[in-house]
Amino acid sequence: MNKVDGKYILKWFGTPTAVMLVLVIIGAAADVALLVVMGIMLWILSMALLPSIILKKQLIKKALEQEKSFSQKGFSYQQKFTSSNGIFYIDAGGRLAIVWKYNPDSLYMADPSKITDIRTNDGKTPAGSYGVCCEFKLEGKKIKIWTLRVSNGYLDMRNPKVLEAISKADKLGELLKNARTNAGSR
Amino acid sequence: MKKNSFLNSPSIMKLALQYKLAGKPPKCALCRSRMEKQDRPLLFLLPLYHDDEYIPSAAYYNRHCTPIEDVSQIPTGRRACRLWVCVCPSCGRRKIAVEDFLRVRDVELSEKYTIYEEAELSSLL
Numbered sequence: 432m433n434k435v436d437g438k439y440i441l442k443w444f445g446t447p448t449a450v451m452l453v454l455v456i457i458g459a460a461a462d463v464a465l466l467v468v469m470g471i472m473l474w475i476l477s478m479a480l481l482p483s484i485i486l487k488k489q490l491i492k493k494a495l496e497q498e499k500s501f502s503q504k505g506f507s508y509q510q511k512f513t514s515s516n517g518i519f520y521i522d523a524g525g526r527l528a529i530v531w532k533y534n535p536d537s538l539y540m541a542d543p544s545k546i547t548d549i550r551t552n553d554g555k556t557p558a559g560s561y562g563v564c565c566e567f568k569l570e571g572k573k574i575k576i577w578t579l580r581v582s583n584g585y586l587d588m589r590n591p592k593v594l595e596a597i598s599k600a601d602k603l604g605e606l607l608k609n610a611r612t613n614a615g616s617r
Numbered sequence: 618m619k620k621n622s623f624l625n626s627p628s629i630m631k632l633a634l635q636y637k638l639a640g641k642p643p644k645c646a647l648c649r650s651r652m653e654k655q656d657r658p659l660l661f662l663l664p665l666y667h668d669d670e671y672i673p674s675a676a677y678y679n680r681h682c683t684p685i686e687d688v689s690q691i692p693t694g695r696r697a698c699r700l701w702v703c704v705c706p707s708c709g710r711r712k713i714a715v716e717d718f719l720r721v722r723d724v725e726l727s728e729k730y731t732i733y734e735e736a737e738l739s740s741l742l
């Protein structure tokens with residue numbers, strides 16, 4: 432399971448890092464503090480924006496391109512779930528395909544029989560829920576598919592948004608369990 | 618006097634009315650007394666999941682409702698609806714209240730609540 436493509440990471444994170452280093456070196460050599468500060472600020476900004484906005488858009492774009500080739504591979508997905516680290520597809524035969532966020536150029540066909548520890552995490556705390564996700568382990572690595580993320584604070588456990596998210600996570604867990612059963616019986 | 622367009626927008630008024638009426642039996646159009654829900658509601662499965670949208674109408678319910686016996690028959694994430702026959706205690710006039718809900722573990726999340734004439738949903742009774 433290759434979740435991360437080094438070249439892809441270098442392409443997106445390397446450029447801002449190189450720009451920052453050039454600015455810092457020039458600023459230090461010419462004794463211009465503004466250039467050093469500007470370089471560091473630009474780097475921090477790009478590191479904050481890259482994963483959340485730019486790479487997420489890239490993932491959606493690349494996943495759509497991958498979807499076009501599904502029919503050639505004999506894969507027709509019934510359910511599609513987007514998580515923070517990738518897009519998951521479950522097909523009618525119980526197969527699982529994943530487009531990873533940091534490796535969107537390749538399609539990973541997972542073996543559902545290697546999925547373990549499927550459960551719904553409702554994010555319950557005394558103050559409420561901070562988010563809801565379906566958790567499972569694929570080849571020993573923990574994967575979370577978020578159905579709700581509360582960006583600021585907590586939501587009451589009886590809030591309709593939390594209940595709907597729990598229902599979605601339960602459904603996803605059920606689908607994964609079915610996929611695992613189908614894979615085991617093949 | 619200039620009217621407040623926000624408050625007068627039909628969707629806002631409709632939502633407010635729906636919120637006010639949620640769960641309550643309707644009032645009888647003839648004698649204005651509050652109708653009473655009959656004890657046992659009928660349970661139906663809808664072809665909808667989670668937050669799927671649709672426009673509630675008698676035609677929609679007639680076409681898509683599948684009768685079930687118990688809430689335990691509702692699959693995870695699937696929406697269901699309850700039909701109550703409401704009877705006016707004064708004049709005996711009947712209406713049908715439909716409540717669309719999503720069952721999440723042991724909690725029921727009410728999505729839509731609408732009232733129809735008995736004749737409109739008679740095929741489901």
